[in-house]
Amino acid sequence: MPRVSVILTTHNRASMLYGAIDAILKQTFxxxxxxxxxxxxxxxxxxxxxxxxxxxxxxIRRAVHRGSAENWDEGLRRSMGEYILQQHDDDLPQPTLIxxxxxxxxxxxxxxxxxxxVRIMDxxxxxILDRFDAGPHDIVFDPGCFIRDYMETRFxxxxxxxxxxxxxxxxxxxxxxxxxxxxxxxxxxxxxxxFNICRCNTYGRIGYIADPLLDYRVHTGSETFHADVTASDxxxxxxxxxxxxxxxxxxxxxxxxxxxxxxxLDALNKGGRPIEMLQQLGGIEALHPKSYSLPVWxxxxxxxxxxxxxxxxxxxxxxxxxxxxxxxxGVRVMCFLDDSTARQGRKLNGLPIHxxxxxxDNRVDAVLISSERRPKEQVEANIRQYTDAVCIxxxxxx
Numbered sequence: 001m002p003r004v005s006v007i008l009t010t011h012n013r014a015s016m017l018y019g020a021i022d023a024i025l026k027q028t029f030x031x032x033x034x035x036x037x038x039x040x041x042x043x044x045x046x047x048x049x050x051x052x053x054x055x056x057x058x059x060i061r062r063a064v065h066r067g068s069a070e071n072w073d074e075g076l077r078r079s080m081g082e083y084i085l086q087q088h089d090d091d092l093p094q095p096t097l098i099x100x101x102x103x104x105x106x107x108x109x110x111x112x113x114x115x116x117x118v119r120i121m122d123x124x125x126x127x128i129l130d131r132f133d134a135g136p137h138d139i140v141f142d143p144g145c146f147i148r149d150y151m152e153t154r155f156x157x158x159x160x161x162x163x164x165x166x167x168x169x170x171x172x173x174x175x176x177x178x179x180x181x182x183x184x185x186x187x188x189x190x191x192x193x194x195f196n197i198c199r200c201n202t203y204g205r206i207g208y209i210a211d212p213l214l215d216y217r218v219h220t221g222s223e224t225f226h227a228d229v230t231a232s233d234x235x236x237x238x239x240x241x242x243x244x245x246x247x248x249x250x251x252x253x254x255x256x257x258x259x260x261x262x263x264x265l266d267a268l269n270k271g272g273r274p275i276e277m278l279q280q281l282g283g284i285e286a287l288h289p290k291s292y293s294l295p296v297w298x299x300x301x302x303x304x305x306x307x308x309x310x311x312x313x314x315x316x317x318x319x320x321x322x323x324x325x326x327x328x329x330g331v332r333v334m335c336f337l338d339d340s341t342a343r344q345g346r347k348l349n350g351l352p353i354h355x356x357x358x359x360x361d362n363r364v365d366a367v368l369i370s371s372e373r374r375p376k377e378q379v380e381a382n383i384r385q386y387t388d389a390v391c392i393x394x395x396x397x398x
Contacts, residue, residue, distance in 0.1 A: 001080050001081070002032050002033040002056070002080060003032065003081055003082050003083065003102065004029070004031065004032035004033075004082070004083045004084070004085060004098060004102065004163075005032065005033050005035060005075075005079035005080055005081030005084045005085070006024055006033065006034045006085045006087055006098070007035050007037060007072065007075035007079060007085070007086050007087065008020060008021065008034060008037065008087040008088070008089060009037045009039065009068055009071045009072055009075065009086070009087075009088060009089065010037065010038055010041065010045060010088075010089035011038070011039040011040070011041055011065065011068070011071070011089075012041045012042060012043045012045070013041075013043075013045075013089045013090060014041070014043045014044040014045045014047070014048045016089055016217070017045060017048045017049075017089045018048050018051065019125075020087065020088070020089050020090070020091060020092060021034070021036070021048070021052055021057070022052075023093050023094075023095075024087060024093060025052060025054055025056070025057070026095055027095055027096075027097065027098045027099065028095050028096050028098075028099045029096075029098040029099035029102055032056060032081065032085075032098060033056050033057075033058060033079075033080060034054070034056050034057045034058065035058045035060065035075050035078055035079060036049055036057065036058065036059045037060055037062070037075040038060065038061040038062065039062050039065050039066060039067070039068070039070075039071040040062050040063060040064055040065040040066075041061070045061075046061065058078075060074070060075075060078065062074065069189075069192060072086060073175040074175075076171060076172050076175040077172065077176055079166075079172070081166070082165070082166055083101075083102060083105055083163050083165055083166065084164045084166060084171075085098065085101070085164075086159055086160060086162055087160050088159065088160045090217040091158075091160040091214055091216050091217055092121075092214065092215040092217075093160070093161075093213065093214045093215075094212075094213045094214060094215070096213065097116065097161070097213040097214055098163075100116070100209055100211070100213060101161075101163040101209070101213075102163070104207045105163065105165055105207070108140075108205060108207070110204045110205050111140070111165065111204060111206065111207050112164065112165050112168060112169045112200040112201070112205065112206065113163065113164050113165065113169070113196075113197060113200040113201075113206050113207070114161075114162075114163045114206075114208070115157035115158070115161040115162050115163070115197070115206075115207070115208055115209070116157060116161040116209040116210075116212065116213040116214060117131055117132055117133050117135075117157070117161075117208075117209065117210050117211060117212040117213070118132045118157075118158050118160075118161060118212050118213070118215065119131065119132070119212045119214070119215045119216065120132055120215075120216055120218055121215045121216065121217050121218070122217070122218060123217065123218070125215075125217075127215070128378065128381045129375065129377050129378050129381065131212050132158070132212070132216065132375060132378075133155070133157075133210070133375075135210055136210055137210055138208060138209050138210050139207070139208040140205055140206070140208075141201060141205060141206040141207075141208070142205055143201060143202065143203070143204060143205065143247075143248075144201060144202065144244075146197060146198060146201040146206045147198045147202075147240065147243070147244070147251050147255075148254070150194065150198065151251065151254045151255060151258055154373055156193075156197065157208055158193070158214065158216050159193035159196075160216065161213065161214050162193065162196065162197065164196075164200060168204060169200055169203050169204075171196075171199075188232050188236050188239060189229070189231070189232035189235070190229060190232055191229060191232040191235075191236045194236060195236055195239050195240070198240055198243060199243060202243050202244075202247075202248065218378070229340075230262060230265055230266050230269060230316075231266070233262040234259065234262050234263060234266065237255055237258055237259035237262060238259065240255050241255055241259070253284075257281070257284045257285070260280065260284075261281060261317050263277065264277045264278060264281060264317060265316060265317045265320070268317075268320060268348060268349065269346065269348065278296055281296050282295075282296035282297060293317075293318055293321075294318050294321040294322055294325065294370075294394060295321065296321065297324075298324055298325045298327075298328035299325070300325075300328075301325060301329075301397040301398055302322075302325045302326050302328075302331050302397055303329045304397075305326070305331045305365075305366065306329055306330040306331060307330060307331075308331055308332070308365040308366060309331075309332045309334060309363075309364045309366075310326060310331055310332070310333055310334065310364055310365060310366045310368050311333070311334050311335050311336070311337055311358070311359065311362075311364045311367050311368070311389075312326075312333060312336050312337065312368045312369075312370055313336075313338075313356070313367055313368065313369045313370065313371060313379055313383065314336065314337070314338065314369065314371050315336040315337075315338040315340075315343050315346075315348050315353045316370065318370040318371075319336055319348065320349050322368055322370045322394055323348075323349050323351060324349070325397075326368075333351060334351075334364055335351050335352045335353065335354050335358065336348055336352070336353045336354070337353070337355065337356050337358060337359070337367070337383075338353050338354075338355070338356075339355065339356065339382070341355075356382055356385070356386060357385075357386055358386075359383065359386035359387040359389070360386040360387070363389075364387070364389050365389060365390065366389055366390040366391070366392055367383050367387070367389050367390070367391050367392070368392050368393075368394060368397075369383075369391060369392065369393045369394065371393075376391075376393045379391075
């Protein structure tokens with residue numbers, strides 16, 4: 001029986017799949033099975049897999065396309081390893097990824113999951129950010145502590161670095177229950193990886209390796225580029241509330257406050273102006289540190305840009321509050337910018353949401369970055385493709 005099961009989920013990405021399989025099979029740690037879960041691809045995926053006559057490779061093609069979550073569940077049910085590592089077809093693990101993660105889990109029997117830092121690469125494979133997280137040290141999160149840090153700082157680690165301990169974490173049993181319609185699935189969508197970390201953190205410790213041990217590809221074919229994550233964020237927070245009803249009740253007020261933020265954004269996206277909800281949020285926003293979010297009401301931080309013309313990168317609630325701040329400070333906001341095709345073409349606060357390439361044909365004095373999840377360096381690299389305007393992160397306006 002292999003010590004590690006690597007589950008590589010794929011769908012119609014034959015052009016990237018070869019590199020992903022090759023990188024996994026070249027790992028310094030050798031005792032693993034590689035389960036390639038093909039979610040009914042219609043391209044050359046099968047031919048790519050046949051290029052690798054490695055006995056550790058198991059190829060499973062689903063007859064009907066069901067989506068990444070069900071594909072992952074099927075891989076879980078078929079896995080045999082003591083540890084389980086999820087991989088995506090567009091990412092490239094460094095040769096020591098499995099070795100380093102196995103060592104960390106072996107050292108601490110109470111650790112339920114390990115993840116690592118990553119490098120960010122573009123669709124062509126060019127590295128655009130050497131470290132997604134700038135922190136230099138490994139971290140161990142005691143039970144419940146990752147949930148607290150995620151709520152306060154949005155710190156997380158990428159799905160393709162998450163190695164889970166089978167024993168003590170009933171993820172396989174839950175996958176079987178979902179297959180038998182015993183358990184109702186949570187429709188968290190592309191944020192399911194965050195929920196998975198938090199769920200593991202309710203069972204035990206979580207480890208994080210600060211070295212970037214995977215190249216994470218950011219490209220327009222990614223699921224997150226085509227999803228409106230507001231509904232997923234709401235589902236994620238509702239799932240976290242369920243997780244914390246047991247022994248982690250201390251996190252519930254903070255989760256409820258963050259859930260309210262996403263419910264407000266959902267109402268704004270639908271054309272409403274939820275004054276009562278905004279007033280409620282203003283009364284509890286002190287639960288979040290200043291590094292987490294902008295204040296509900298303008299506080300004059302943008303007055304140094306008075307008379308300037310800006311675009312705001314992002315279309316979440318911080319972007320909305322930033323636009324309100326600019327309006328109160330005499331700053332002209334032209335639009336919001338967002339990579340998500342699901343948001344492009346909509347309006348937020350009466351302003352259009354455009355792709356970043358809008359900057360190529362339109363001039364602004366500055367681009368204000370309101371992103372809550374992506375590092376400023378990564379966002380700037382994207383913006384610099386189209387303009388030389390000054391880039392200012394919202395935290396720099398304080």
